[in-house]
Amino acid sequence: MTRVPEESTIFPSSTPSSAAPSASTPSTSMPRHGSAPAPRGSARPRRKIGLGRKVKPGLLHRVWAVPSIILGLLFTLGPICVIVAFSFMSRPDVGGGVKFAFSTEGYRKLLFREDFFGNSYFDPRYLEVFWTSLWMALVTTAVCIALAFPIALWISMRTERTQRILVLLVTIPFWTNLIVRTYAWMLILNDNGPINAFATAFGFGTQHMLYTTGASLIGLIYTFLPFAILPMYSALSGFDFRLAEAAYDLGATKGVVLRRIILRAARPGILSGIALCLIPAFGSYVQPVLLGGGRVLMVGNLISSQFSEARNWPFGAAISTVILVITLLAALVASVMGNRSARKAGESA
């Protein structure tokens, strides 16, 4: 039987997937792959394990899963419920926090501004923040995917031992706090940093890199590159390179082999990588503040400022809820499309 590389796991076991808590949700809802035979899992007969029924040795009774499930639900859904609830409350007269009175003010503020006399005007300022976040996330994702593909391909072609070491190297950033790592970038991009030392030594003069949009993009790309490499490596590590040989043998040039065979095998990894980069990058907070100097506001910064300086908790909660809904909708659409293409593949077969 030929192997079906599409079915490999998103992450190799060595990867601490907990390092991406916000990303783990979309990765499961992303389309795995169209061509994977759909009825595989459903064809397996289900074993019934109920209370009072004899359970096979080695299998835990499902009652034991209940505490974990409750805790899990509490941790995942709890904060979301609080945020959604807050978004429909109103501001207290002074300070932060919320007043327990229903209001849609937070959502209205996203699009409209009220002047002193109570007239509403369309206000594009917050939409612009969304737009900025989106294109920065898109650029980050595009660059990460483009960089990650050759890296992942290169890793997957090493010997097994080397592969393990290289994957470990890719995960090294996860071992340190993001803020510490971003500070390191501040030192590197600094006017007196090593890059500028080189630039001045070769007569280019000091380049102001820190506190620019470019700097935040570098920070974002740096942060999310491993999230693009790992799923793609995972998809490619199961790739049978004899398929590439077969394609050569059938008259395909190297470019065609790369496009039609290898890139195709990496596709589920690429899709996961896009989800893992795009969604968290959209809401990133640290890089625009530390590297961008707060000049470019992203959605994450907008939210945080509402909970701190602006002391408008309902508005902050409303923005968070909007992002959540957008993300969920995107994931839903992707999942439906994935299912449809999988069904199509099944029908044609």
Added chain:
Amino acid sequence: MASATAGAKGAMFRVARAVRSGLVSAFGAPSIVAHAAASRKPPTAILNATSTPALTTATATAPTNATVRLTRDAAVDRREAGLTVGRARKTFISAEDKEVKAIDDVSLAVNAGEFFIMLGPSGCGKTTLLRSIAGLETLDAGEIYIGDQRIDNLPPYERPVNTVFQSYALFPHMTVAENIAFGLEMEKKPKKQIDATVAEMLDLVHLSEFGRRRPSQLSGGQQQRVALARALAKKPKVLLLDESLSALDFKLRRQMQTELKRIQRETGITFIFVTHDQEEALSMGDRIAVFHNGRPEQIGTPEQIYDEPVDRFVADFIGDINFIDARITGPREIETAGVRLAVAQDLSGFATGKGVSAAIRPERITLMPRGKADGAGAGAGAAGPTFDGKPVFDGTVTESMFMGFDMRVHVRLATGETVMTRLAPPFDASLIAPGTPVSLGVESDHIRVVER
């Protein structure tokens, strides 16, 4: 932002290129592109091991122009052959830093339209040679021609050969029809023509109903046929099959062997089939090359390989055989187990008195009761006791094994050597009990003398 992405794009392509060149070296063909241009040179004069592509020059179109030197003495006209390999060499560096001669000065000529088998144990170089013909490995030295076209310097995608891989290597994300069409799409054939060829190929391998399935939805035997159809769709001059049936179970393999023979007959394409299964080789091949240590020990028809093995390795590798210590006593006579035997083989190549092995197939040995042979052998001449003209050895049955279609009987000779013989049914119960004294008879032209 624009400049940032542009820079990143450039970097991406640089990395991609680096990765791609790494990819090729991973396939063991680092210089396929570099040599591509050299192949356009006109055919060379007499080719020998010292000539390199850069040094060879074209001369007038004399008949000798088209010969490939197979050894220092022999040369063949490659225009009449389907595929010619001339003095090919390839050395690998093993894990222990030792040089391993995977292909050790191999020369052979495969006739056009022939079913040619490269047979040998694993690591004998047969697969490396096949991959070199396909272009997936690069030779250190030597030439490969298909008809008049030199191909060893062409990249795999420009060679008029196609391969059926051991693992089938079907593209999992494509349907059966798309798999078969892939090679034709590479040739930029019109869609209509591709569809027609795909249908024709599916019909050839009896899979017309399966065009829209995916490889994972097919059985091993069906996948095998798809791999065959995919390779044949390109209408190659030579089809290479790399251990193509070894993944199939016994019955299916038998069936596919017949099928392959049929397809080869129908298409008239030269087949080069690599296998380690001697039975498969004997039953399918027009000719067989038995490989050992990176070179063919013997090339011949299945009958030649089976009945007239040139050395101990070939004799031992093909089928069951007995080796009995013997000594050369004349140009057509040996002495073994105290008996002088006349042999049909010309032994002038061996020095008189030299210790050799007499190789005898079990089914060529006649098992008979001891007394019968003694009586008949009374009038035997210098060649010792005989029975119906067969020289006779005395021995004792040590073991008998029922194999279904025959009985294997082990007989210990007076010299202490054990000889295996096959008894066809109906089995004579008086001959097979351990401890029974018996006599063994063998025709003189069924004794093969090989180096010890």
